[in-house]
Amino acid sequence: MFAEKATLYDENCDFQYRMGVSLMDNDLKPKDGDCMLDLGCGTGRLATRLASKVGKRGKVVGVDPNAGRIQLARKNALHHNSKTRFVVGLVGDAASLGPYDGIFCNFVLHWVPDGSIQETLKDALDCLKPGGKLCAHIALSTGALLEAIERLVTGNDSPAVRPSHIPGQGGQDWSNMCELAGFDVSVAAEESTNPCWDNVDTCINVVRAYTDAGVTGHAIGDDDVIVLMKAHNIQSRADNVLTESKYLRLIAQKPAEV
Numbered sequence: 001m002f003a004e005k006a007t008l009y010d011e012n013c014d015f016q017y018r019m020g021v022s023l024m025d026n027d028l029k030p031k032d033g034d035c036m037l038d039l040g041c042g043t044g045r046l047a048t049r050l051a052s053k054v055g056k057r058g059k060v061v062g063v064d065p066n067a068g069r070i071q072l073a074r075k076n077a078l079h080h081n082s083k084t085r086f087v088v089g090l091v092g093d094a095a096s097l098g099p100y101d102g103i104f105c106n107f108v109l110h111w112v113p114d115g116s117i118q119e120t121l122k123d124a125l126d127c128l129k130p131g132g133k134l135c136a137h138i139a140l141s142t143g144a145l146l147e148a149i150e151r152l153v154t155g156n157d158s159p160a161v162r163p164s165h166i167p168g169q170g171g172q173d174w175s176n177m178c179e180l181a182g183f184d185v186s187v188a189a190e191e192s193t194n195p196c197w198d199n200v201d202t203c204i205n206v207v208r209a210y211t212d213a214g215v216t217g218h219a220i221g222d223d224d225v226i227v228l229m230k231a232h233n234i235q236s237r238a239d240n241v242l243t244e245s246k247y248l249r250l251i252a253q254k255p256a257e258v
């Protein structure tokens, strides 16, 4: 079951992959020889890409609490002949393989339970080298259609499978939490993008994948799809669907030693 869920994620979350590529190339800017952590690496596609940027002298570690995704990440890395190390756990579990020049964290922090965010940020700071950089994309909202599908597949706000989406939590709140943990924040930019999906069924698969409700979540029948289409003004089941996603691009540094 683990592997089945992870594969669903891998096949449906291309949009997040493309956003991750942009964060990696434009903000993290990995260099040859760097030691990097991919925090919440999922199935490891971006960690493997990161490994190709740091070269043979560098090192990439991917950490994620989801054992099925790590299993798939290890398999994919073998296939690409990549020597990325993958660890099942939280950020602290990857500390002994550091310290890191940078932490890459693509669409992860909004999944951390509200009571653990501060500790996660502090542990992330602790495993960076002085001057090391945290680059994160954090979801602020996924738009009305995807959120309606989330409510259907998770049976309404099951905290085990939904992002925290703390009401009102935006750039300033995340910035404050990072500063409280000891980071210097250089960018906390609220941005939005309009991903275009093949059709409404693709949207359902994407949500099932990112909420981890792919196997255990509620089924969505044809009647549900018709209601969704009507509510969101989608004329045909084959039509392309445009959604609006709001996210935070956050860049923070561990202060250099004085």
Ligand SMILES: C[S@@+](CC[C@H](N)C(=O)[O-])C[C@H]1O[C@@H](n2cnc3c(N)ncnc32)[C@H](O)[C@@H]1O
Pocket: 013, 016, 017, 020, 039, 040, 041, 042, 043, 046, 063, 064, 065, 066, 069, 089, 090, 091, 105, 106, 107, 108, 111, 112, 113, 120, 210
């Ligand atoms: C939306 S996926 C993003 C995966 C990957 N970063 C990417 O861009 O493809 C979010 C990932 O965060 C992981 N995650 C959830 N809580 C976490 C935590 N406390 N620490 C690290 N990763 C976590 C999940 O298991 C999941 O693989």
